Amino acid sequence: MAEAGTGKPWKVGVLFSYTGVTSVIEQSQRNGALLAISEINAAGGVDGRMIEPVVYDPKSVVSEYGRLAERLIVEDKANVIFGCYMSSARKEVLPVIERRNALFFYPTLYEGFEYSPNVIYGGATPNQNSVPLARYLMENYGDRFFFVGSDYIYPRESNRVMRNVVRQGGGDVIGERYVSLDASEDDFAEIIAEIKAAEPDVIFSTVVGQGTVNFYRAFHQAGCDSSRIPIGSLTTNEAEIAEMGVDAAVGHITAAPYFRNIESEANTAFLTRYKEMFGSITHVTSCCEATYFQVHLFARALAKTRSVDTDALREALLGSVFDAPQGQVKIDPDNSHTYLQSRIGKVDERGEYVVEQEVKRSIKPDPYLVNPGLDDWSLRLHRPKRSLQR
Structure with missing residues (x-):
């Protein structure tokens, strides 16, 4: 060496x-x-x-x-x-x-x-993104969750963690479906029909890669309203927003340490x-x-x-x-x-994430989620001042 x-x-x-x-x-x-x-x-x-x-x-x-x-x-x-x-x-x-x-x-x-x-x-x-996202979604949209994920380790384990967090907060998971990593828009049709029938308050997506683009597009094409049932995600990001287009992305929510703007x-x-x-x-x-x-x-x-x-x-x-x-x-x-920092962003009409809530300082990582602390996290939240767009 x-x-x-x-x-x-x-x-x-x-x-x-x-x-x-x-x-x-x-x-x-x-x-x-x-x-x-x-x-x-x-x-x-x-x-x-x-x-x-x-x-x-x-x-x-x-x-x-x-x-x-x-x-x-x-x-x-x-x-x-x-x-x-x-x-x-x-x-x-x-x-x-x-x-x-x-x-x-x-x-x-x-x-x-x-x-x-x-x-x-x-x-x-999970304590830096799953917990804050669950808290935000339950406070602003409701406590009935539908999980959709890609079929491999991360989505299944992330959903296990999120299920525990949601239930600790008094919510419930009313549906859970998985798709292959190469799922097309057509592959989501049956799942979206189930979502419409179940009428959840929010969808928690752990779909990744090109599947994310295809899921959001299929959701939009099916006439689903993000202002009524948003997709909340830990994995959706600016690169995928650019691929799927603004119409499919607007109103959906991501928890992440960083957003581009x-x-x-x-x-x-x-x-x-x-x-x-x-x-x-x-x-x-x-x-x-x-x-x-x-x-x-x-x-x-x-x-x-x-x-x-x-x-x-x-x-x-x-x-x-x-x-x-x-x-x-x-x-x-x-x-x-x-x-890491912890932020909640929602996609606006220009395809940019607007930070809705964030913590004032970085959060210590708790990889084993010893204490989810939903209430403690909420006390550290603040709504940032809206910044001027570049």
């Missing part, structure tokens, strides 16, 4: 799909990583050496993530990897990372209930540089932003260790802080997850 004083670049793996069913989101994650690397290299690299990304496309095929992670570590000598969107992909990479004692940065919201000393988790855990100096600078590098900010997402700040946190740790040794990097990373576009983030030394 490359060490201090050799003059060789620091190699890192970048393992996000830019083809296949999850490419609509994973391309934005790859771009976030490449933008951060370009910024670090433009400033002279780390210890005078450039960071060299080794980029592979797993093509949204779950088994490919594990195979390519092995290749990155063994053949490319990249001991640090940034990658994955789906939990099933993360589960493929995890044993490879642990067996080789490499370091894996996972920048995606997930279902929680996991810990590995070889992983730095940068996405929201947050007004802050850090976010303005981030979006400016992103546009300069990629030509547009249309596909900037919360997962893109998480990948971006994780690369910067890694570079700061590397500057201290001057080595990509996993144990040394982990020690330098735990407790580290970064002023990210979303606000200040911190890697929790207790569990290797990240203190």
